[in-house]
Amino acid sequence: MNCTKDSISLHTNFAGEMAVEIKKEFLDELTEVIRNRDSAKATELIQDMHPADIAEYFEEINLDDCTFIFMLLDAETKADVLVELEDDEREKLLETIPSDVIGEQLIDKMESDDAADILGDLDDDVQEEILSHVKDVDQAGDIVDLLSYDEDSAGGIMAKELVAINENLTVKQALGEMRDQAELIDEIYYLYVVDDNNIFKGTVSLKSLLFSSTNQKIVNILDEDTVSVKTDTKAEEVAKIMEKYDLVAIPVVDSIGRLMGRITIDDVVDVIRENAEEDYQLSAGITNDVNFSDSVLKQTKSRIPWLLIGMLGGVCSSLIIGVFDEEMASYTSLAMFLPLIAAMGGNAGVQSSAIVVQGLASGDLDIHSTGKKLFKEFRIGACNGLICGALIFAYNFFFSDSFALTLSVSVALLSVIVFATVLGTLIPLLLKKMKVDPAIATGPFITTFNDIMGLVIYLLIAKQMFALF
Amino acid sequence: MNCTKDSISLHTNFAGEMAVEIKKEFLDELTEVIRNRDSAKATELIQDMHPADIAEYFEEINLDDCTFIFMLLDAETKADVLVELEDDEREKLLETIPSDVIGEQLIDKMESDDAADILGDLDDDVQEEILSHVKDVDQAGDIVDLLSYDEDSAGGIMAKELVAINENLTVKQALGEMRDQAELIDEIYYLYVVDDNNIFKGTVSLKSLLFSSTNQKIVNILDEDTVSVKTDTKAEEVAKIMEKYDLVAIPVVDSIGRLMGRITIDDVVDVIRENAEEDYQLSAGITNDVNFSDSVLKQTKSRIPWLLIGMLGGVCSSLIIGVFDEEMASYTSLAMFLPLIAAMGGNAGVQSSAIVVQGLASGDLDIHSTGKKLFKEFRIGACNGLICGALIFAYNFFFSDSFALTLSVSVALLSVIVFATVLGTLIPLLLKKMKVDPAIATGPFITTFNDIMGLVIYLLIAKQMFALF
Numbered sequence: 001m002n003c004t005k006d007s008i009s010l011h012t013n014f015a016g017e018m019a020v021e022i023k024k025e026f027l028d029e030l031t032e033v034i035r036n037r038d039s040a041k042a043t044e045l046i047q048d049m050h051p052a053d054i055a056e057y058f059e060e061i062n063l064d065d066c067t068f069i070f071m072l073l074d075a076e077t078k079a080d081v082l083v084e085l086e087d088d089e090r091e092k093l094l095e096t097i098p099s100d101v102i103g104e105q106l107i108d109k110m111e112s113d114d115a116a117d118i119l120g121d122l123d124d125d126v127q128e129e130i131l132s133h134v135k136d137v138d139q140a141g142d143i144v145d146l147l148s149y150d151e152d153s154a155g156g157i158m159a160k161e162l163v164a165i166n167e168n169l170t171v172k173q174a175l176g177e178m179r180d181q182a183e184l185i186d187e188i189y190y191l192y193v194v195d196d197n198n199i200f201k202g203t204v205s206l207k208s209l210l211f212s213s214t215n216q217k218i219v220n221i222l223d224e225d226t227v228s229v230k231t232d233t234k235a236e237e238v239a240k241i242m243e244k245y246d247l248v249a250i251p252v253v254d255s256i257g258r259l260m261g262r263i264t265i266d267d268v269v270d271v272i273r274e275n276a277e278e279d280y281q282l283s284a285g286i287t288n289d290v291n292f293s294d295s296v297l298k299q300t301k302s303r304i305p306w307l308l309i310g311m312l313g314g315v316c317s318s319l320i321i322g323v324f325d326e327e328m329a330s331y332t333s334l335a336m337f338l339p340l341i342a343a344m345g346g347n348a349g350v351q352s353s354a355i356v357v358q359g360l361a362s363g364d365l366d367i368h369s370t371g372k373k374l375f376k377e378f379r380i381g382a383c384n385g386l387i388c389g390a391l392i393f394a395y396n397f398f399f400s401d402s403f404a405l406t407l408s409v410s411v412a413l414l415s416v417i418v419f420a421t422v423l424g425t426l427i428p429l430l431l432k433k434m435k436v437d438p439a440i441a442t443g444p445f446i447t448t449f450n451d452i453m454g455l456v457i458y459l460l461i462a463k464q465m466f467a468l469f
Numbered sequence: 470m471n472c473t474k475d476s477i478s479l480h481t482n483f484a485g486e487m488a489v490e491i492k493k494e495f496l497d498e499l500t501e502v503i504r505n506r507d508s509a510k511a512t513e514l515i516q517d518m519h520p521a522d523i524a525e526y527f528e529e530i531n532l533d534d535c536t537f538i539f540m541l542l543d544a545e546t547k548a549d550v551l552v553e554l555e556d557d558e559r560e561k562l563l564e565t566i567p568s569d570v571i572g573e574q575l576i577d578k579m580e581s582d583d584a585a586d587i588l589g590d591l592d593d594d595v596q597e598e599i600l601s602h603v604k605d606v607d608q609a610g611d612i613v614d615l616l617s618y619d620e621d622s623a624g625g626i627m628a629k630e631l632v633a634i635n636e637n638l639t640v641k642q643a644l645g646e647m648r649d650q651a652e653l654i655d656e657i658y659y660l661y662v663v664d665d666n667n668i669f670k671g672t673v674s675l676k677s678l679l680f681s682s683t684n685q686k687i688v689n690i691l692d693e694d695t696v697s698v699k700t701d702t703k704a705e706e707v708a709k710i711m712e713k714y715d716l717v718a719i720p721v722v723d724s725i726g727r728l729m730g731r732i733t734i735d736d737v738v739d740v741i742r743e744n745a746e747e748d749y750q751l752s753a754g755i756t757n758d759v760n761f762s763d764s765v766l767k768q769t770k771s772r773i774p775w776l777l778i779g780m781l782g783g784v785c786s787s788l789i790i791g792v793f794d795e796e797m798a799s800y801t802s803l804a805m806f807l808p809l810i811a812a813m814g815g816n817a818g819v820q821s822s823a824i825v826v827q828g829l830a831s832g833d834l835d836i837h838s839t840g841k842k843l844f845k846e847f848r849i850g851a852c853n854g855l856i857c858g859a860l861i862f863a864y865n866f867f868f869s870d871s872f873a874l875t876l877s878v879s880v881a882l883l884s885v886i887v888f889a890t891v892l893g894t895l896i897p898l899l900l901k902k903m904k905v906d907p908a909i910a911t912g913p914f915i916t917t918f919n920d921i922m923g924l925v926i927y928l929l930i931a932k933q934m935f936a937l938f
Contacts, residue, residue: 281823
């Protein structure tokens with residue numbers, strides 16, 4: 001079966017040039033088969049594709065073709081593909097499937113956290129309708145429990161599936177218990193040990209289970225120093241902890257220490273990526289998490305707030321320039337360097353904010369000894385300001401006939417760069433202290449503010465200079 | 470021992486308010502003990518601290534105190550703390566330790582990838598000196614092998630430690646083999662199966678090993694569909710693959726398929742974070758990976774290139790305004806809205822670039838059907854431009870006495886927003902096609918370019934309007 005081998009090599013040779021070639025051939029063949037609605041051949045082709053690859057492929061073909069392929073998959077692969085799909089693709093696909101099929105065949109086969117994620121995106125009545133068709137009452141109960149947590153908390157991203165064993169069992173009994181419990185769980189990294197009241201006591205790794213004698217009591221081989229989080233710990237915090245302690249799974253306990261679930265690293269990788277994306281978008285002046293495939297309306301809505309703030313800043317600038325209209329009228333060449341000064345203030349400010357925001361996000365930086373931090377930034381700003389100021393002085397010295405202008409622009413540029421650099425450090429630290437997300441500091445907010453301050457500094461200096469020379 | 474419990478609750482209650490309190494008390498006590506150089510008490514206190522917590526604590530105290538505590542740790546914890554430390558902290562600490570101690574006691578106890586990471590940061594002669602003291606020849610050989618790979622490739626981030634078993638063994642023999650090989654390995658997620666020529670055949674999970682009968686042959690229970698990467702696969706690509714397929718570990722093979730090492734998710738989480746940080750810094754106009762603790766000189770160097778480009782843009786702007794000096798002199802109010810137009814072009818451009826850059830980075834977006842993408846952005850730009858244009862028209866209609874200016878500013882603003890939005894989408898797509906990192910598009914580059922284009926559009930429109938009205 002040549003096609004099967006091809007689809008496997010998709011994975012094993014993913015990185016090579018040749019593999020991409022094979023992938024294209026394979027997908028072209030698949031597309032052809034779908035066009036002919038050749039169920040037998042299509043089933044054969046997709047048989048060995050990884051669910052993640054099927055989901056990726058679904059994003060490139062139309063809904064009818066998706067539904068055709070989806071119906072050919074076995075129940076478990078169906079569930080896996082659903083989990084891997086992007087939210088909007090999944091929603092469209094789910095609309096084509098009757099809710100009893102979703103409940104009985106799909107939700108039943110998923111890990112509880114994935115099921116809760118998928119149901120959480122749907123309307124309440126659709127949720128209830130689907131849940132009423134889930135045959136496994138435990139699974140339905142787990143999902144309802146998970147849906148009650150805030151989706152940005154440990155409870156919201158945890159799964160209920162885990163192997164919990166009583167501390168009083170022996171290794172042999174634990175192995176038996178594990179066989180019973182582990183069927184539904186894809187991967188097991190640790191066994192979670194609890195006492196008779198389901199209070200979490202620690203973990204036992206599969207490695208130590210394999211290496212201990214079968215009569216050993218679990219309580220004697222368990223690792224008590226296991227890091228755990230509470231159901232209401234923020235997802236972002238969970239990510240930081242797992243990253244810090246290099247964990248692949250972390251147990252979640254309730255307020256009195258009862259074992260409630262576990263979070264695996266793959267869920268946390270998503271959180272880490274989403275947080276990084278959020279900071280990035282905020283710094284680019286986008287208020288909601290959007291991506292390219294979102295509608296024109298949604299994208300407009302997420303972009304317009306910052307544009308309006310930028311416009312307000314522009315109007316302020318115009319008013320400030322209006323105040324100096326005498327100078328502007330007397331020395332028209334003053335206007336020539338307005339954009340330069342404004343832009344440089346924005347640039348220098350964003351640079352220093354970005355470094356502070358990143359330091360705060362990764363936990364490398366705290367809000368103590370602010371004075372020392374500002375002095376350091378002052379020195380960096382002074383270095384950059386002197387370099388830029390000297391260059392623009394040299395440029396204007398040779399190309400401008402007004403020494404007052406030459407001096408105004410270079411002194412203003414130096415001042416603006418120093419000022420913006422220090423302010424760019426101060427603002428995110430202040431926001432952090434006020435418990436506001438400092439990432440908004442690097443957005444158009446700081447650019448706009450520095451634009452305005454730059455203009456004021458420039459025009460004030462110019463006024464003095466033209467009076468002097 | 471109350472102190473021990475305190476330090477454990479550091480982990481288990483990490484998220485709670487109370488835990489922070491305990492942590493502070495505990496650390497205050499530790500600091501006091503260090504000040505008195507009380508070795509016995511200090512040893513007792515740090516005994517149950519997690520190496521990651523010790524490393525974090527080291528960043529807050531001076532080098533002398535670090536060295537004092539470090540010397541009290543057992544060899545394994547020493548190695549773990551070193552791995553967790555930030556690069557510059559580690560370098561300083563290593564300078565206080567003789568190279569034979571580093572080689573014999575520390576490098577020997579680390580996983581090969583951590584050891585190679587640490588040695589890779591040191592000068593070649595220091596590397597050799599330390600390696601000559603590593604007693605375990607296998608370990609030294611592994612490290613030398615790893616040092617030969619590019620640090621941004623799979624080879625550069627993989628570890629040599631793994632459990633490799635021959636496909637012809639039985640489950641029972643495999644378990645024995647595992648016991649022998651697994652001593653040095655912290656966590657085992659999979660056994661890697663090879664043939665007689667060390668060619669990688671697939672994996673066996675600990676779960677399936679536990680659930681199979683002991684006489685079963687490994688070849689019958691191995692999972693052949695395991696995703697693997699090659700030693701020269703880019704680290705970024707490895708991260709994408711592990712994220713896509715939700716893997717906690719991935720085997721690395723050479724060009725003919727021999728098993729060379731494995732990469733675990735914790736190493737990849739670092740890659741994911743670093744990539745996100747790099748994009749973020751590029752978008753803020755910072756050319757090298759710097760953080761707040763870097764020296765003034767290093768930070769100045771990383772910031773000045775983009776400032777100079779911004780300045781070049783500013784000089785261009787001044788030349789363009791110079792071309793329109795007649796209009797500027799006749800209608801001085803024209804200058805009032807220069808900063809507004811320039812800033813809005815920059816803001817709108819950065820917004821659309823950020824979404825494209827992020828889409829390209831996460832693989833959600835490709836470079837096909839560019840025309841369709843640009844048309845969508847055109848519509849988003851038109852919506853935003855109409856809203857902003859209408860508002861500024863209303864403002865100027867009431868507050869400005871020149872209808873030509875009112876019309877110029879609003880038409881120019883609409884045009885600039887549309888233009889910048891489309892250009893902000895086009896540029897990263899073009900860069901990607903030219904195989905340049907599209908993240909640089911969201912930096913001051915696009916802001917500067919859009920500033921200039923904005924001015925040209927504004928002044929050209931104004932020239933027409935003032936001629937008409």
